Amino acid sequence: MTRYFCVFAALLCLLLPLSASAQVSITDDAGDAVTLDAPAARVISLYGAFNEIIAAMDLTDRLVARTRADELPPEITALPSIGTHMRPNVELILGLRPDLVFQMAGRRAAAGEAVAALRAKGITVTVFDIHTFNGLFSAITRMGVLLGAEGKAGELISSMQSRLDAVTQAIGTVPHRPSVFFEVRYPNLLAVGRGSMVNDVIRAAAGANCVDSPRKLVRLNEEELLRLDPDVYVVQQGPMNPDPLPPSERPHFRTLAAVQSGHIYTVDEQLFSRPGPRSVDAVEELAAALYPHLFDNTGEKP
């Protein structure tokens, strides 16, 4: 008996360094420790932006599924769909045997319930909650750790950071940052507050979000918008705002400075609202709109 035990213990000692060498672990944004015995080889993201980050690290072949609405990177459309970001299908996910599932923290309970249901079935889930570039870089770093691609993650971050720096330098010091209003939805006007990634995109493009609320999304009435009277009015177009009425045609908007001066820009919802590699594109696009004399029309740096 003791001899068996000794052999077993010896074997264990041999195995430990092996497993420890491949083991990866991080703490996610929900405060949970996530540990994998080896870098994840089969990955599912329940939020499209993570697919874009994984593709930017050249790891698209690790993805084994997508959510219904995902279209980027293009090769992902060949993968099976496992439901939606809010209501992923646990059965389909289990069947694909993923090592790791990424989820974006949501305000609504549904996203959290989905995470709990997957964890109950023994699947490792990592939750990120991103609303600034710093948070995005931190999440990319940790994704790099879990995927065993710290080098790629570092390259991605430094290339994004250098593009952000280039925008900051091109603009230089400005006496007055134009105040920006970002419309999430109309009618029933919904704007972005300080808790949204868009807020940080506006900041990085040297604009000032005129909505001062800690929340991610803020419901406003038209009168409050007239009181804020932003210099620039940005309308997002996408799933949340499929067919927005042009602000110049809205009855209560005609006295807005942004409407009268024509500083109205329509932007792509997915580009602006999704924290990912393309958030830098969003910053460049918005900076070119806010400071047209500093950038040429393509939004590229001169």
Place this chain on the structure above:
Amino acid sequence: MSNPGTHSSRDRSSPIRGASSRGLVLGVAALLLSVLSFLAACTMGPFHVPLSTVWDVLTGAHGVDDTARVVVLDIRLSRAVLAWLAGAVLAVAGAAYQGVLRNPLADPFTLGVSSGGAFGAAIAIHIGLTGSLLAGSGLTALPLAALAGSLCALLVVLMLGRLAGPFRRETLVLAGIVVTTFLSACIAFVKSLDEEAVSAIVFWIMGSFQGRGWAHVLLFAPYAAIGTAVVFLLSKELDILALGDTQASQLGVNVDRSRMLLLFGASFAAAAAVAVSGIIGFVGLVVPHLVRLAIGGAHRPLLAVSALVGGLLLLWSDVLARIVLPGGAELPVGVVTALFGGPFFCVLLARRARRENA
């Protein structure tokens, strides 16, 4: 409902005259209050407009700041007018429904008008019919879709009610419940198809005057006028219908036709209210009860005073919805009416129970 046919004329004259003079006093008071409330509503909101400026805008003085003009006329006054009209229409429709169905729990949404409108709106939001319909008016296809939904649901309910042979109140109420339940399931189906649109659909259903303006008043007015006119023209028939079908027929009323016309007129007006404001509960249920307590059940004064009181109630509910939250956020007005209406209705019920047991 008291039955006035059981008293001799001399006993009856004093309470009836008392009730009608009370109705007149209450009506005049509500009318004056309404005018004052329109003025008051113009002065309240997150955007600071000095009282003198409000007065200048309202009196059409020259040289007023354009933004102040938009705030006072296009946002505050247009919303106050729309809310008042919608409240008036919902209260009249509620009184008509309660009279025709002889059911104190009937409200303007008994025959599926609300869920039909909500389904129409949900489809419009899902397809994305939020682009402009009439350039510069701010009017979109959304209210038209809601109106179409309401009227289709109403027709289905009335047809179901007729299928079962002659008019039976219970059949009609049941048909309303069935159609409402079915459409609620359809709305839930649309919501689960389209996660992005869920909050927009939910917000619409909760009822709001946010972003509405004069264009909505113009859209709403003709339907509301036709519907309420039909109800008012048949107010005498409403009184006679309360006596029961046999007696009403003996008194020469075409029971079936006037009932159908009344229901259709009330629903038509209520559908228009739903189209421009979403689903605002309790106004059509509580106001007629309240007014009946104050001035009795004769329908002509009841309808008139209910309209005035319902308008006042919804106007102030909308003012509260506009100003109660800090930072320019808005409450859905349907939430405000429900928060006030629920407890209030409980008090009414308790009082009524006490009176009946006394």
